[in-house]
Amino acid sequence: MIDDKNNIVEDNKFSELKKKLLQLDALNKITFDLTHTIDLDILLNKIINYATIIVEGEAASILLLDQEKRELSFQASLGKKSKEIRGYKVKVGEGIAGWVAENGISLIVNDVSKDKRWKKIFDEKTKFKTKSIICVPLILEKEILGVMEVVNKKENKLFDKNDEQTLTSFANQAVVVLRNANIIRDLNNYFVNIMEILIQAIESDPLGPKGYFMQVARLATQVGNKLGIVGKEYNNLYYAALLHNIGKLKTNHKIDLSFKPRPRENLTPIIQKEISMHPIIGANMLKQIHLFKDLAPIILHHHENYDGSGYPKGLKGEEIPLASRIIAVVEDFTNILYNNSKNNYVENSLPDKEALKRFFSFTGKKYDPKIINVLKEIIKV
Ligand SMILES: [Fe+2]
DSSP: OOOHHHHHHHHHHHHHHHHHHHHHHHHHHHHHHHHTOOOHHHHHHHHHHHHHHHTTEEEEEEEEEETTTTEEEEEEEESTTHHHHTTOEEETTSHHHHHHHHHOOOEEESOGGGOTTOOTHHHHHHTOOOOOEEEEEEEETTEEEEEEEEEEEGGGOOOOHHHHHHHHHHHHHHHHHHHHHHHHHHHHHHHHHHHHHHHHHHOSTTTOOTTHHHHHHHHHHHHHHHTTOOHHHHHHHHHHHHHTTGGGGGSSOGGGGOSSOOOGGGSOHHHHHHHHHHHHHHHHHHHTSGGGTTHHHHHHTTTOOTTSOOSSSOOOGGGSOHHHHHHHHHHHHHHHHHHHTTTOOOTTOOOOHHHHHHHHTTBTTTBOHHHHHHHHHHHTO
């Protein structure tokens, strides 16, 4: 027989268990969401948002540690005063966050006014009233990367050991996804900078004057945007436009592949053959690089003609990748601008009228009419 007292104890145990199960389920869902987020700022905001939910807090912050300066800086904050707090710094050892960063252990303070470690300077600056706080270290491979804190348990409740365990488990998972996002950010940074160096290296006569490839890429993405190209395809178009002639670096007769215009019919068959190789060489160069492999087909076909008379495969119409068709149009149009300004391109310079007339006469033959129409909209002719 179970008396009333035992019933209450069992009920409490059951509700505790149910709460833990709900928290565990939430943690799993959160981890899944976080591992699918790669933007660092979005990730930091999601983490603190989830932190407040799982321990029922009013506001939360993540402070990352600068090992050299021995100080923590607020990277992301959630709550009414989040904007004011961002960028604030705390010395290791100072305040509750600094204490947690120094000792590497979590801390619950349910009445900050009675804790000597508490520094009210941020509350004074932001006019926020902190009552209770739970703060856990962010540790990865024994190294303290920062701290995560949640303040003011809702409904005037107190933070407890269960909250501490849950927040610590969550912090352990959060640091792994943060580390991954940091790696991705570093890779992106590396990628963008290497691209710039590469473009500067190829932007030299005879391949193309300064700013030329950037101009082609900018106009190609403008056209692409109007044609509804977005996301990854948009990025591919941009990078393919920047690198479309990279194959020329590896062809022989570099001087004869000059950027400067020369009717194709005036070229010797050997040089013509050499020219027709640069899309193949460029595509082969780029497909070796995993990040660039989607650019290879765009670059391979950027000299195909809409009527099938181009090279290297003689594809026609919609068989030619859309990005290749855009680059074909934009490249020739940019050449007119550059030639008109004697290889010294000036923003908003007007193309030579005769050259422009000749260029448009290839609509439907060399160029996709749909793309020419979009270009006309952009350049307002
Ligand atoms: Fe080309």
